[in-house]
Amino acid sequence: AQSVTQLDSHVSVSEGTPVLLRCNYSSSYSPSLFWYVQHPNKGLQLLLKYTSAATLVKGINGFEAEFKKSETSFHLTKPSAHMSDAAEYFCVVSPDNFNKFYFGSGTKLNVKP
Amino acid sequence: DTEVTQTPKHLVMGMTNKKSLKCEQHMGHRAMYWYKQKAKKPPELMFVYSYEKLSINESVPSRFSPECPNSSLLNLHLHALQPEDSALYLCASSQLRDVSSGANVLTFGAGSRLTVL
Numbered sequence: 430a431q432s433v434t435q436l437d438s439h440v441s442v443s444e445g446t447p448v449l450l451r452c453n454y455s456s457s458y459s460p461s462l463f464w465y466v467q468h469p470n471k472g473l474q475l476l477l478k479y480t481s482a483a484t485l486v487k488g489i490n491g492f493e494a495e496f497k498k499s500e501t502s503f504h505l506t507k508p509s510a511h512m513s514d515a516a517e518y519f520c521v522v523s524p525d526n527f528n529k530f531y532f533g534s535g536t537k538l539n540v541k542p
Numbered sequence: 543d544t545e546v547t548q549t550p551k552h553l554v555m556g557m558t559n560k561k562s563l564k565c566e567q568h569m570g571h572r573a574m575y576w577y578k579q580k581a582k583k584p585p586e587l588m589f590v591y592s593y594e595k596l597s598i599n600e601s602v603p604s605r606f607s608p609e610c611p612n613s614s615l616l617n618l619h620l621h622a623l624q625p626e627d628s629a630l631y632l633c634a635s636s637q638l639r640d641v642s643s644g645a646n647v648l649t650f651g652a653g654s655r656l657t658v659l
Contacts, residue, residue, distance in 0.1 A: 461646065472546075472632055472650040473585070519584055523646065528573060528597060528638075530648055532584035 431456050431524050435533035443541045448492075448507040450536045452520035455501060462503045463521040463530075464494055473519065479503060490514070515540045546651035548633050554657045557623060563654045565616040565633030573597075574616040575648070576608060577632040585632055591616060592638060623658045630655050 436451040454460060461480045465473040477488025484496040494505045503520060520533040546567045555561050565574065573592050577585035590598035591610040605627075607619040616633055633651040 463647070465648075465650075470630075470653075470655070472548075472652040473634075473648075475647060475649070478647055521648075528590050528592060530587070535582075535584050 431460070431522055431529070431531045433520050433522050433531050433533035435518075435520050435536050437536050438534065439537045439539065441539040441541060442510045444512055445509050448505070448510045448514065448538065450505040450518050450520075450538065452503045452505065452533060453501055454503060454520070454522045456522055456524045458524040461523045462494075462496060463523070464488065464492070464503075464505050465519045465521060467517045467519065467535075469516075476505070476518075510538075510540045512540050512542065514538060546633055546635055546649050548631075548651035548654050550654060551652065552655045552657075554659065555620065555623065556659050557625075559623075560619070560621045562620065563618040563631055563633075563656070565618075565651055566614055567635045567649070568614055569635065569649065570613075570637075571635035571649070572613060572638045573636045574610060575634040575636070576616070576618050577634065579630040579632055579653070581629075589618075620656075623656075625658050628656055628658045 432455050434453045463478045464476040466476050467473045476492050477486045479486050479496045487493045492507050494503050496503050518536045521530050523530045549564045575590050576588040579585045587600050588602045589608045594610045605622045609617040630653045632653045634648045636646050636648050
């Protein structure tokens with residue numbers, strides 16, 4: 430069975446401080462993992478993806494994520510938050526059946542001035 | 543062209559109306575998806591088309607009827623909807639390749655905001 434758990438529904442940080450959004454997954458297969466961002470009333474934009482290559486993945490806007498198989502985790506980080514990072518973030522897993530994408534419940538990131 | 547275009551952006555309809563949502567992509571993707579997203583929730587998969595054929599229907603009520611006229615277009619026909627069907631409807635597309643090649647990524651449109659009165 431496949432599932433994705435985003436451990437925090439809300440995260441609040443101050444501008445300029447680090448961001449950590451946590452994601453754990455379960456998959457019967459070697460999965461592909463993704464982080465998407467959604468700004469209010471917008472579609473979803475791909476931040477980064479892991480597809481069995483390097484375990485540390487760099488994405489757009491200074492975000493990166495590390496795939497840790499032993500911990501079944503794929504946490505999203507950014508060294509310094511910007512006000513424009515305030516949005517909803519979704520962790521997504523796609524197992525061997527490549528037509529299926531499983532979404533986490535989302536984490537709302539609030540960035541304080 | 544790396545976009546998925548959805549029209550209309552906003553739609554208000556009564557419960558007896560018939561309307562359609564449209565989605566278009568010109569990236570050569572052979573899989574297209576409809577997702578429904580309620581406020582403060584993740585997208586929920588409704589339908590998947592692979593090579594213009596319906597491959598996944600997540601037990602969606604028949605008042606939603608998908609159509610894939612060609613590899614670039616995806617429609618969602620709406621009839622006799624209920625107020626609880628009000629949501630953001632997202633279209634997405636992806637290439638159909640093995641996950642291990644790293645090629646399969648969902649590309650989303652901006653969505654159609656549907657309100658059913």
